[in-house]
Amino acid sequence: MPFRIVIVGGGIAGFTAAIALRGPDRIITVLEQSRLNKEIGALISLQPNASRIVESIWGLKEELHGDARAIVDEGFRIYNTDGRLVNTVPLLSKKEYGGDRLCFHRRDLHDTLKKAAVSPDREGDPVVVRTASKVVECDPSKGTVTLESGEIVTGDLIIGADGIHSAMRKHVLDAEPSALPTGHSAYRLMIPCEVLEKEEPEFCSKINPRDPFTSMMVAHNCRLVMGPGRNGEVYGIVALVPDEQMNEDPNAKQSWVAEGELSKMLATFSEYPSWVTSIFKHSQDLGLWQLRDLDPLEKWHNDRLILIGDAAHAMLPTQGQGASQAIEDAEALGSFFENITDSPSSENISKIFEEIFQARYSRVSLIQAYSRQAAKPATATDDNKKVTMKADEFMDYNCMYRGAKLWKQQQEVSSTA
Ligand SMILES: Cc1cc2nc3c(=O)[nH]c(=O)nc-3n(C[C@H](O)[C@H](O)[C@H](O)COP(=O)(O)OP(=O)(O)OC[C@H]3O[C@@H](n4cnc5c(N)ncnc54)[C@H](O)[C@@H]3O)c2cc1C
Known part of the structure; x- marks a missing residue:
């Protein structure tokens, strides 16, 4: 058999x-x-x-x-909200890995x-x-x-x-x-790098979206985690937000295909500088999911x-x-x-x-x-x-x-x- x-x-x-x-x-x-x-x-x-x-x-x-x-991700780059690189954590793996x-x-x-x-x-x-x-x-x-x-x-x-x-x-x-909510949700964005290079020169002058690094910015209780994919063709962003700071109903956002609203995301990130937030509108879709684990x-x-x-x-x-x-x-x-x-x-x-x-x-x-x-x-x-x-x-x-x-x-x- x-x-x-x-x-x-x-x-x-x-x-x-x-x-x-x-x-x-x-x-x-x-x-x-x-x-x-x-x-x-x-x-x-x-x-x-x-x-x-x-x-x-x-x-x-x-x-x-x-x-x-x-x-191949070469490391983390941490930026402040002025776009200044404040720390780099190299990631190139040890040979033994x-x-x-x-x-x-x-x-x-x-x-x-x-x-x-x-x-x-x-x-x-x-x-x-x-x-x-x-x-x-x-x-x-x-x-x-x-x-x-x-x-x-x-x-x-x-x-x-x-x-x-x-x-x-x-x-x-x-x-x-049941899956346990953590008190945080995440927006998920994906933008073609050539759109960023054409439309967002200020962002690109501070962060090159094609560099093989994961860039992070932490401020006002929120966290942006950004990096390239598809051989550098696209730039992915995950924006972590505490649920109580969300302008959306987090309980309605539990599936991978749920969507967020740009205006509500921009309201949540209103204290972030415009050189960063102005890139959000270029994402073809705006995913939103509530972070849960077991x-x-x-x-x-x-x-x-x-x-x-x-x-x-x-x-x-x-x-x-x-x-x-x-x-x-x-x-x-x-x-x-x-x-x-x-x-x-x-x-x-x-x-x-x-x-x-x-x-x-x-x-x-x-x-x-x-x-x-x-x-x-x-x-x-x-x-x-x-x-x-x-x-x-x-x-x-x-x-x-x-x-x-x-x-x-x-x-x-x-x-x-
Ligand atoms: C569309 C999608 C987008 C994701 N996006 C992210 C992300 O942005 N960030 C992140 O950290 N993780 C994301 N994940 C989860 C991540 O892929 C997983 O944590 C990880 O890869 C482990 O995968 P898994 O195969 O165990 O679960 P999953 O990747 O969730 O795959 C489970 C699969 O089972 C299918 N399935 C569910 N129920 C049934 C059923 N009753 N009968 C038949 N099929 C069923 C689903 O459609 C899915 O294809 C995503 C998952 C999916 C499906």
């Missing part, structure tokens, strides 16, 4: 799980609710721990730098991963991607999911990669936690179903680890199921899922906690949950990662030492 794998959700977690799990005698199907045809103007970064997996383990270096038009911090237009990264999943040139059969296929039910013991149309799809494994508002989560946990879940799997990515451990974007941790999950699935070719028994699946959970849980939970701590002042974090590592130690913790199996061994050795 072939080994059948059903992945619910065709985001970064879903497609990377599909890439990692491809192999002989495996039939992999990705069920995605959307039509995957809407371009969301957002940048996304992969940290060295994830870029190394995609480039070196899955062999997609050329694709990341070619099709996906990666920018084995990868760079890469920035992408989210769509380019997503399309490149999807292309690899369905490519006839990789090991095993190409993954089948079914769009407009919303999953509404799951029976983890039978290994079935039900689509909105009523169709039932069966697999040996069901992978819940359906994001922060996961419909699969309730089939793993008795009491389902407390660590008590388990990630039940019978034939496992949660990965944001469905299992949604985190705040302050460490840029959301997509990177989803990629680490995918690598873990690929590696722990490496030698399974025939349809595995439910007991065998549960055993492997538990190994994955044990290998991943404490690491992901710590990164979730650190990401939360970096967003809120430390006072908001329960003292005994506070991560005490310094920023550079934490960078090493994040980036000196060589896959789930080795990580598990290292943790076992250090706990017995």
